[in-house]
Amino acid sequence: MQVLRALAALMVAAGHAQFEAAGLAARAGLAFAPAAWLPWPAGVDIFFVISGFIIVHAAAPLHGRPDARRTFLAHRIARVVPLYWLATSLYLAVGWLKPGLLGAGAESPAYLAASYLFWPMARTDGAVQPLYSLGWTLNYEMGFYVLFALVLPWGRRTAAACVLALLAGLVVAGQSAGALPVPVAFWSDPIVLEFACGAALGLARQEGVRLGGPARLALAVAALVLLSLAGEAPALPRCLAWGGPATLLVAAAALAPAAEGAREPLRLAIPLGDASYALYLAHPFVVRGVRIAAEASGLAGHLGPWPLMILMLIIACAAALLLHRIVEQPLTRAARAALTPAPRPMPAVHKI
Numbered sequence: 001m002q003v004l005r006a007l008a009a010l011m012v013a014a015g016h017a018q019f020e021a022a023g024l025a026a027r028a029g030l031a032f033a034p035a036a037w038l039p040w041p042a043g044v045d046i047f048f049v050i051s052g053f054i055i056v057h058a059a060a061p062l063h064g065r066p067d068a069r070r071t072f073l074a075h076r077i078a079r080v081v082p083l084y085w086l087a088t089s090l091y092l093a094v095g096w097l098k099p100g101l102l103g104a105g106a107e108s109p110a111y112l113a114a115s116y117l118f119w120p121m122a123r124t125d126g127a128v129q130p131l132y133s134l135g136w137t138l139n140y141e142m143g144f145y146v147l148f149a150l151v152l153p154w155g156r157r158t159a160a161a162c163v164l165a166l167l168a169g170l171v172v173a174g175q176s177a178g179a180l181p182v183p184v185a186f187w188s189d190p191i192v193l194e195f196a197c198g199a200a201l202g203l204a205r206q207e208g209v210r211l212g213g214p215a216r217l218a219l220a221v222a223a224l225v226l227l228s229l230a231g232e233a234p235a236l237p238r239c240l241a242w243g244g245p246a247t248l249l250v251a252a253a254a255l256a257p258a259a260e261g262a263r264e265p266l267r268l269a270i271p272l273g274d275a276s277y278a279l280y281l282a283h284p285f286v287v288r289g290v291r292i293a294a295e296a297s298g299l300a301g302h303l304g305p306w307p308l309m310i311l312m313l314i315i316a317c318a319a320a321l322l323l324h325r326i327v328e329q330p331l332t333r334a335a336r337a338a339l340t341p342a343p344r345p346m347p348a349v350h351k352i
Contacts, residue, residue, distance in 0.1 A: 001050065001053070001054070001250075001253050001254065001273070002269070002270045002273025002274060002276075003253070003267075003269045003270060003273055004046060004050060004249065004250060004253050004273070005047070005050060005273040005276040006269040006270075006272040006273040006276055006279075007043070007046065007269075008043040008044070008046035008047045008050065008276065009043060009047075009272070009276040009277075009279040009280045009283075009320075010043070010272075010279070010313070010317075011038060011040045011041075011042065011043030011046070012040065012041065012043040012044060012280060012283070013279060013280075013283040013287070013313055013316055014035075014040050014309075014313060015040030015041055015043075016283060016284055016287050017283075017287045017309045017312040017313055017316075018034040018035065018040070018309060019034075020287050020288060020290075020291040020309075020312065021034075021291075021305040021306070021308055021309040021312075022034055022305070023291075024291055024294070024295060024300050024305060024308065025305040027295075028300060028301060030304065030305060032305040032306070036231065036232070037228060038224070038227050038228055039227060039230055039231055039232040039234070039242060040232070041232065041242075042227055042230075042242040042245075042246065044137050045191070045194055045238070045239075045242040045243045045246040046246040046249060046250065047137065047280075048137075048140065048141075048191065048194035048195055048198065048243070048246070049194050049195075049197050049198040049201070049243065049246045049247050049249075049250040050198060050250055051141060051144065051195060051198060052144070052194065052195035052196060052197060052198020052199040052200075052201070052202065053198040053199070053201045053202040053205075053250055053254050054198075054202070055144070055145070055148055055198075055199065055202070056148075056156075056160055056198070056199045056201075056202025056203055056206070057202045057205060057206065057254075059072055059148070059152060060156060060206060062152055063152065063153070063154065063155055063156050063159060064153060064154075064155065065153070066153075068149075068152045068153045069149045069150075069152055069153065071340060072145075072148070072149050072152055073145065073146075073149050074336065074339035074340045075336060075339075075340065076142075076145045077335065077339055078332050078335035078336035078338075078339055078340075079277075079332055079336075080138060080141065080142070080277075081335065082328075082331035082332060082334075082335050083277065083278065083281055083323075083327070083328050083331060083332075084132075084135060084138055084281060085116060086327070086331075087132055087134075087281040087282065087285075088115060088116060088130070088131055088132040088135065090285070091131060091132045091285075092112070092131060095131075107123060107124060107131060111123065111124075111131070112131060114130070115130035115131040115132065115135065118130075118135070118138060118139050118142040118143075119139070119183060120136075120139050120182055120183045120186035120187070121182060121183075122182055128182060128185075128186055132281075134280065134281060134284065139186065139187075140186075140187070140191065140192060140195075143187045143192070144167075144192065144195045147163055147166050147167065148163050148199075150162075150166075151163050151166075156203065156206060157203065160199055160200070160202070160203040163196070163199055164196045164199060164200065167192050167193060167195060167196040168193070168196065170187060170188040170192060171188055171189075171190050171192060171193060173188055174187075174188025174189065174190075175188075175190075190237055190238070190239040191238055191239050191243065193239050193243065194239060194243040194246065194247070197243065197246075197247040197250075198247070198250060201247070201250060201251055201254045201255070202254070204254075204255065205254055205255060209255055210255055210256070210257050210258075211251075211252075211255040211256070212257075216251075216252040216253075216255065216256060217252070219248045219249070219251055219252040220248070220249055220252040222245070222248055223245040223246070223248035223249035223252070224245070224249070226244065226245040226248070227242065227245045227246075230242060230245070271321060272317060272320070272321065274324060275320045275321050275323070275324035275325075275328075276320075277324075277328065278320040278321075278323040278324040278327075278328050279316060279317060279320035282316065282319055282320055282323055283316040283319075283320070286312065286315055286316040286319050287312040287313075287316060290308070290311060290312045290315055291308070291312070294308055294311075
């Protein structure tokens with residue numbers, strides 16, 4: 001699963017790196033054709049399916065506990081919020097110091113607050129994105145966490161069934177209703193069904209469903225072929241064109257026998273999977289910074305777009321690994337210690 005997380009983050013980073021390389025090539029008059037092997041933004045869809053699986057799988061010990069909701073939300077906030085707030089603050093600071101460098105525009109205080117609080121709100125140009133635009137995915141993540149927290153105190157089967165029903169109900173309501181408030185319209189997008197697919201895989205694993213190597217290999221190959229055929233402008237809705245193959249890909253990893261782990265050289269990607277959240281949030285700063293430095297130094301003309309794009313990704317991965325170790329992990333531990341509710345004392349037992 002960590003290998004898939006690394007793949008998903010690298011797909012998103014590769015898409016942005018190619019965008020920067022294409023702009024550089026256009027300004028320098030160089031030929032550059034972006035790679036179309038995969039729809040690079042579909043890394044987000046893989047992330048969403050993985051998230052649905054991991055939440056159901058990791059929250060299994062919390063079912064039925066009186067402090068289940070508080071503990072679960074504390075852990076998720078500690079995992080997501082500190083690094084995202086840091087990235088958003090850095091983006092805001094750069095936007096103030098160097099207007100136009102990262103595309104940050106003048107927004108209202110309410111919009112800035114919504115960006116920090118994971119509340120979907122339209123920008124001045126009408127796009128429903130937070131200040132740090134990559135945070136749109138985290139707005140969906142947080143919505144899913146809240147829905148899952150509502151059903152968490154029940155048993156695992158009931159909780160999984162209820163969260164699937166809630167997500168499906170949101171989509172049906174969003175598709176059948178007329179004009180909806182921005183947050184409701186945002187969270188009722190069919191893309192939320194990708195969380196449902198991941199949650200169903202999490203329940204399947206807990207129920208003992210396992211697939212052999214050939215079946216899982218077939219799922220993975222089919223997923224990659226379908227993603228490649230879908231392309232970056234799919235004819236089908238995103239949740240089908242990209243979410244469907246993403247579900248097959250996650251199933252290939254999630255339903256492996258318990259004793260089977262990643263094999264070499266896939267195991268080498270596990271540290272990057274651990275740092276995938278840091279890579280996702282940090283790579284735009286890195287690829288833009290490398291592009292600016294390469295243009296300013298004249299290195300871009302010597303290297304060419306493709307070697308420069310590879311350099312962007314290598315530096316982004318190295319930065320993510322470092323950020324994960326020295327910033328993300330300490331922040332997560334500190335936030336988790338501060339937010340996790342203290343265990344309730346057991347009632348005293350009086351001997352007769």
